[in-house]
Amino acid sequence: AQSVTQPDIHITVSExxxxxLRCNYSYGATPYLFWxxxxxxxxxxxxxxxFSGDTLVQGIKxxxxxxxxxxxxxxxxxxxxxxxDAAEYFCAVGASNQGGKLIFGQGTELSVKP
Amino acid sequence: xxxVTQTPRNRITKTGKRIMLECSQTKGxxxxxxxxxxxxxxxxxxxxxxxxxxINKGEISDGYSVSRQAxxxxxxxxxxxxxxxxxxxxxxxxxxxxxxxxxxxxxxxxLTVL
Numbered sequence: 001a002q003s004v005t006q007p008d009i010h011i012t013v014s015e016x017x018x019x020x021l022r023c024n025y026s027y028g029a030t031p032y033l034f035w036x037x038x039x040x041x042x043x044x045x046x047x048x049x050x051f052s053g054d055t056l057v058q059g060i061k062x063x064x065x066x067x068x069x070x071x072x073x074x075x076x077x078x079x080x081x082x083x084x085d086a087a088e089y090f091c092a093v094g095a096s097n098q099g100g101k102l103i104f105g106q107g108t109e110l111s112v113k114p
Numbered sequence: 115x116x117x118v119t120q121t122p123r124n125r126i127t128k129t130g131k132r133i134m135l136e137c138s139q140t141k142g143x144x145x146x147x148x149x150x151x152x153x154x155x156x157x158x159x160x161x162x163x164x165x166x167x168x169i170n171k172g173e174i175s176d177g178y179s180v181s182r183q184a185x186x187x188x189x190x191x192x193x194x195x196x197x198x199x200x201x202x203x204x205x206x207x208x209x210x211x212x213x214x215x216x217x218x219x220x221x222x223x224x225l226t227v228l
């Protein structure tokens with residue numbers, strides 16, 4: 001079955017600390033992978049995406065993610081978290097012929113301590 | 115103004131009532147989607163439309179119907195609302211020229227069914 005798992009429901013980090021949010025997927029076809037962020041009361045915004053090529057992808061707001069095919073993972077990282085990064089983060093997977101039909105993970109809520 | 119606009123943003127209704135959630139977009143995208151967000155479940159696809167004459171069921175279409183009135187408009191209806199349809203609903207668009215399709219989301223419609 002196709003699925004995306006985000007093992008951490010809620011993570012708290014101190015401002016300035018590094019961050020890694022985990023994402024594992026199960027997908028039959030070559031996956032296209034995404035990370036979205038949802039701020040309170042807002043819709044989702046794309047942080048970054050991986051289609052092919054370099055397995056380390058850079059996104060907006062200083063985020064990056066690394067695709068590891070052998071581990072079926074696409075973890076999101078940021079070297080130094082800012083208070084404004086507090087939000088919910090969703091990993092999603094799709095395929096080239098599926099358009100915007102994405103399978104989303106459960107989400108990870110990030111809290112940032114001052 | 116937002117590129118993807120959803121109305122209403124909040125709605126409280128009673129069991130058995132008919133509800134329509136509307137979505138309009140100015141991005142010029144052919145592809146439109148309705149997703150539902152529930153805490154701990156992430157987002158799940160209800161219906162999608164790749165052009166005006168194309169309507170497809172998603173993962174959780176039971177109890178819902180849609181209408182694609184024009185390229186820019188895609189409405190979601192609950193014919194007879196029930197409490198377990200209480201959720202946050204998102205409309206989204208995508209551009210087929212980007213392949214797998216980055217999704218552009220509206221700000222969401224929060225529906226409560228009593």
